[in-house]
Amino acid sequence: MDKLELIREVSRASATKIVLLVIDGLGGLPDLITGKTELEMAHTPNLDALAAKGICGLSEPIGTGITPGSAPGHLALFGYDPFACRIGRGVLEALGIDLDLKPGDIAARGNFCTLDKDGLITDRRAGRITTEKSAELCRLLDGMDIDGTKIIVCPVKEHRLVVVFRGEDLRTEISDSDPQQTGIVPENVRAKYAMAKRTADIVNKFIARARKILLEHHPANMVLLRGFSKQQQLPTMTEIYKLKPAAIASYPMYRGLAKTVGMDVLNTGATIEDELATLKQNYAGYNFFFIHIKETDSAGEDGDYNRKVSSLEHVDRVIPELIALNPDVIVVTGDHSTPAMLKGHSWHPVPVVLHSQWCRSDGVSHFSESACILGGLGRLPATDIMPLAMANALKLNKFGA
Amino acid sequence: MDKLELIREVSRASATKIVLLVIDGLGGLPDLITGKTELEMAHTPNLDALAAKGICGLSEPIGTGITPGSAPGHLALFGYDPFACRIGRGVLEALGIDLDLKPGDIAARGNFCTLDKDGLITDRRAGRITTEKSAELCRLLDGMDIDGTKIIVCPVKEHRLVVVFRGEDLRTEISDSDPQQTGIVPENVRAKYAMAKRTADIVNKFIARARKILLEHHPANMVLLRGFSKQQQLPTMTEIYKLKPAAIASYPMYRGLAKTVGMDVLNTGATIEDELATLKQNYAGYNFFFIHIKETDSAGEDGDYNRKVSSLEHVDRVIPELIALNPDVIVVTGDHSTPAMLKGHSWHPVPVVLHSQWCRSDGVSHFSESACILGGLGRLPATDIMPLAMANALKLNKFGA
Numbered sequence: 001m002d003k004l005e006l007i008r009e010v011s012r013a014s015a016t017k018i019v020l021l022v023i024d025g026l027g028g029l030p031d032l033i034t035g036k037t038e039l040e041m042a043h044t045p046n047l048d049a050l051a052a053k054g055i056c057g058l059s060e061p062i063g064t065g066i067t068p069g070s071a072p073g074h075l076a077l078f079g080y081d082p083f084a085c086r087i088g089r090g091v092l093e094a095l096g097i098d099l100d101l102k103p104g105d106i107a108a109r110g111n112f113c114t115l116d117k118d119g120l121i122t123d124r125r126a127g128r129i130t131t132e133k134s135a136e137l138c139r140l141l142d143g144m145d146i147d148g149t150k151i152i153v154c155p156v157k158e159h160r161l162v163v164v165f166r167g168e169d170l171r172t173e174i175s176d177s178d179p180q181q182t183g184i185v186p187e188n189v190r191a192k193y194a195m196a197k198r199t200a201d202i203v204n205k206f207i208a209r210a211r212k213i214l215l216e217h218h219p220a221n222m223v224l225l226r227g228f229s230k231q232q233q234l235p236t237m238t239e240i241y242k243l244k245p246a247a248i249a250s251y252p253m254y255r256g257l258a259k260t261v262g263m264d265v266l267n268t269g270a271t272i273e274d275e276l277a278t279l280k281q282n283y284a285g286y287n288f289f290f291i292h293i294k295e296t297d298s299a300g301e302d303g304d305y306n307r308k309v310s311s312l313e314h315v316d317r318v319i320p321e322l323i324a325l326n327p328d329v330i331v332v333t334g335d336h337s338t339p340a341m342l343k344g345h346s347w348h349p350v351p352v353v354l355h356s357q358w359c360r361s362d363g364v365s366h367f368s369e370s371a372c373i374l375g376g377l378g379r380l381p382a383t384d385i386m387p388l389a390m391a392n393a394l395k396l397n398k399f400g401a
Numbered sequence: 402m403d404k405l406e407l408i409r410e411v412s413r414a415s416a417t418k419i420v421l422l423v424i425d426g427l428g429g430l431p432d433l434i435t436g437k438t439e440l441e442m443a444h445t446p447n448l449d450a451l452a453a454k455g456i457c458g459l460s461e462p463i464g465t466g467i468t469p470g471s472a473p474g475h476l477a478l479f480g481y482d483p484f485a486c487r488i489g490r491g492v493l494e495a496l497g498i499d500l501d502l503k504p505g506d507i508a509a510r511g512n513f514c515t516l517d518k519d520g521l522i523t524d525r526r527a528g529r530i531t532t533e534k535s536a537e538l539c540r541l542l543d544g545m546d547i548d549g550t551k552i553i554v555c556p557v558k559e560h561r562l563v564v565v566f567r568g569e570d571l572r573t574e575i576s577d578s579d580p581q582q583t584g585i586v587p588e589n590v591r592a593k594y595a596m597a598k599r600t601a602d603i604v605n606k607f608i609a610r611a612r613k614i615l616l617e618h619h620p621a622n623m624v625l626l627r628g629f630s631k632q633q634q635l636p637t638m639t640e641i642y643k644l645k646p647a648a649i650a651s652y653p654m655y656r657g658l659a660k661t662v663g664m665d666v667l668n669t670g671a672t673i674e675d676e677l678a679t680l681k682q683n684y685a686g687y688n689f690f691f692i693h694i695k696e697t698d699s700a701g702e703d704g705d706y707n708r709k710v711s712s713l714e715h716v717d718r719v720i721p722e723l724i725a726l727n728p729d730v731i732v733v734t735g736d737h738s739t740p741a742m743l744k745g746h747s748w749h750p751v752p753v754v755l756h757s758q759w760c761r762s763d764g765v766s767h768f769s770e771s772a773c774i775l776g777g778l779g780r781l782p783a784t785d786i787m788p789l790a791m792a793n794a795l796k797l798n799k800f801g802a
Contacts, residue, residue: 029761037761062800063404064781065788066411069801082801083407089802227802341759345799347792348761370777373763379779 004079004240006399007387013242016328016393019279019289020385022077023315024070025297026334027350027369029341031305038305038340039351040368042312046319047332047353047367054330054355056364057377059385061336067347073335074257078237078290079386087260088172088229093162095256099154101231106170106199109227110153110161111178112137112220113186121182125159126220134161137220140213146205147198156252163225165203171196177207178224186224203228236262237288241390246282248275249292258290276318283325300338308340329356329392331385332367349379356392405480405641407800408788414643417729417794420680420690421786423478424716425471426698427735428751428770430742432706439706439741440752441769443713447720448733448754448768455731455756457765458778460786462737468748474736475658479638479691480787488661489573489630494563496660497653500555502632507571507600510628511554511562512579513538513621514587522583526560527621535560538621541614547606548599557653564626566604572597578608579625587625604629637663638689642791647683649676650693659691677719684726701739709741730757730793732786733768750780757793 028037061068061076071092072082090107101107112126112134129137134155141163142153149167156162173196177186189207191200207223214221237245239262247258250270258265264286268278275291282289293315299308322330333352336345351372353364362376377388390396429438462469462477472493473483491508502508513527513535530538535556542564543554550568557563574597578587590608592601608624615622638646640663648659651671659666665687669679676692683690694716700709723731734753737746752773763777778789791797 029759058777058779063407063788064785065790065792065797066407067792067797067799069799072801086801092802339759346759347789347797369761370763373777373779374775379781 003383003387004081004235007079007390007396008235008240010397010399011240011242011390012395012397014393014395015287016395017287017289018243018329018389018393019291019322019325019327019331020077020389021291021293021322021330021332022074023293023296023312023332023334025300025336025338025345027337027339027346027348028300028308029339029346029348031341037369038300038308039312040370042309042316044312044316044367046316048365050319050323050330050332050355051353051367051371052365053361054353055359055362055377056351056353056367056372056375058349058369058372058375058379059333059352059382060349060379061382065347067345068336069345070253070335071257073382074254075261076382077333077335077385078261079240079383080234080261081383085232085234087232087257089227090162090229091231092253092256093156093160094164095231095259096252096254097154097156097162099152099162099164101164102166104166104170104230106165106172106228106230108163108225110163111224112159112161113222113224114219115222119185121179121184121186121224123219124178124180124182124224128158129220131155131157133220134159137214137217141210141223144206144209146202149202151206159220161223163206163223165199169198171199172228172230174200174203174228176226176228177203178226186222189225231260234260238262241288241386241395243288244286245288245290246286247290247292248278249290250275251292251294254292254294263290272314272318276321279322280325297338300340301344303340303343305340329354329389331389333385352377352380352385354385354388354392358392358394404784404788405482405636408480408791408797409636409641411798411800412641412643412791413796413798415794415796416688417796418688418690419644419730419790419794420692420723420726420728420732421478421790422692422694422723422731422733423475424694424697424713424733424735426701426737426739426746428738428740428747428749429701429709430740430747430749432742438770439701439709440713441771443710443717445713445717445768447717449766451720451724451731451733451756452754452768452772453766454762455754456760456763456778457752457754457768457773457776459750459770459773459776459780460734460753460783461750461780462783466748468746469737470746471654471736472658474783475655476662477783478734478736478786479662480641480784481635481662482784486633486635488633488658490628491563492630492632493654493657494557494561495565496657497655498555498557498563500553500563500565502565503567505567505571505631507566507573507629507631509564509626511564512625513560513562514623514625515620516623520586522580522585522587522625524620525579525581525583525625529559530621532556532558534621535562538615538618542611542624545607545610547603550603552607560621562624564607564624566600570599571603572600573629573631575601575604575629577627577629578604579627587623590626632661635661639663642689642787642796644689645687646689646691647687648691648693649679650691651676652693652695655693655695664691673715673719677722680723681726697735698739701741702745704741704744706741730755730790732790734786753778753781753786755786755789755793759793759795
């Protein structure tokens, strides 16, 4: 039986509150010099105290050995099967900028890039032009009509943009124009199946026109598109868990992800303190909060061990404010590991701590990878975290007579 | 979603090397006198050092409480679902002696046995006749044509042989003639379904003719057949993992098993030292090695605790040679437990250690059943070992956006 269907069957609405704090890229690897992971090196007295009171474990985001992208990593944390619920990059980016997709729309993630006089890509990010410049260029490209298909072009951040194709019978089975390397020309978009030929033609026409329009706008004199996708309809968290859920995230993609599972996405500032302030302001209005912290992952992606350590310490300093709100259930975990040593996401399982009045504490007193190995939750699939949080919030009825 | 399909999707070819050392029947049970398992009693400083540097756990070959045969135990280690990929004993034996099976062929594992004057089985192994004698007798039986079905008879080792039935519309749904006990007559082969009646008749005719031919060849005056099976086409390890895989195993069945998943089976001698020499000679030519060690399992099957202890110490002595090759990933585990106390395979989970630069070591410093309980891998399905090895060899791309 599908686990979510079971949860839907036994869940009940109640006033108890759950806070899920996702520290993006939380898990790490030991540094060669210190012999400690980022989390083991960080001074995190508040997270350690939470671990001592709560129950700990290691979460497997997708499966043993599998390195998760951000989307499947988060969907799993929300309790959704990350294989059944695949979300394309284009759709995620569109959702993250509050662009309402209609059924049948195809969204692509785009980059402004730089071509040299021979048409070869010299910079896939067009020197990271400002968001303002990008918005100006997007206005030049927005609103075309190609063979009856309307094209919507919106800036995201710096060189990144979203392109939405809205029309009849559009297909996602087309290849990227972004070759994800420099020194070569952008790829033609190709249909993977005959039925997608018309869509590929429309996209190629758009790209050709965009090139002409951008000709004089060096360094942003071309666009690269990838991740053509349609929005999948998922059951909402309200339908499954009977929650009133809110998301507090400053980074577009995570806001988009929260929207796909039916969360209210709250306006918030960019810092952890801003996010906590948003939580406090909206605390009365919801009974589930997903708070997303990005800076830990960014530090890991940059290979900056020290910055990841200090980001974790930064998170730790706001934990008392979170605890002061006295939520019935607090869960702190990550969507995946991002070891500075690997400069990217990794497959390593992620520390998780859950605290509630009913959690049955274990002997773990440090919030770290090595301490959590011995925690009472053991190694658990990330999709088990929401059911566990729901149970600890006394929001699940008994199964069976 | 099928895990192998996911791995196929995210795997990438690279030069990094993985060595999977399978110590057959590795796990054990505490001896009544020493209170220690074979592995706990054995002096294994090199495996202990590997455990201290690596990450440990206990592998569940098939599922909790399930005692694995050698074939499913190994298929699980190679990452294949042992339920979906069943391989008959006859097919395995045929593959192990380089007998190329054609689609539709039915292979059976055979024993020469001894019947007394009343036709009762007195020795299922015909006094373990020599391989040479067996080859001579097989030649007498080989090449028959029964109702248009050709019969191929080949010696394996000592009293063991393979019989292949090659013809139209042959079915595997037939019972064994080998009753697996003495003091009774060989069984008639029976069709489990009407459609297999013709096949059963052909096999019974072959057995009757063989009995006449062998009449004067006491102690090998009869054959017993079991495990009638057809070869299943499995995706190869190259297709799934994009590896160039090689198998180093001296025992026929494991060579056959390696062939079914597309490994190159290297020529090697019978001892552990021979196998290590083969590894060294071929190290440059492949990026995945499966090394199979049989003597531990044989000692366990014989109920010989002390011999199993010394076999484990024997394996431990070659570990430095393996480490000296500096593979990117080393995995040491077993296909199942074979406690001397039980004189056979058992359901107990099997110690596993994985070492790589990226393994995120745990606190385990001994390679044993009781130490591995507290390892960072926890209890993991054997099918997770290959994905984990692939991840540690940095051969898996990220899943999802």
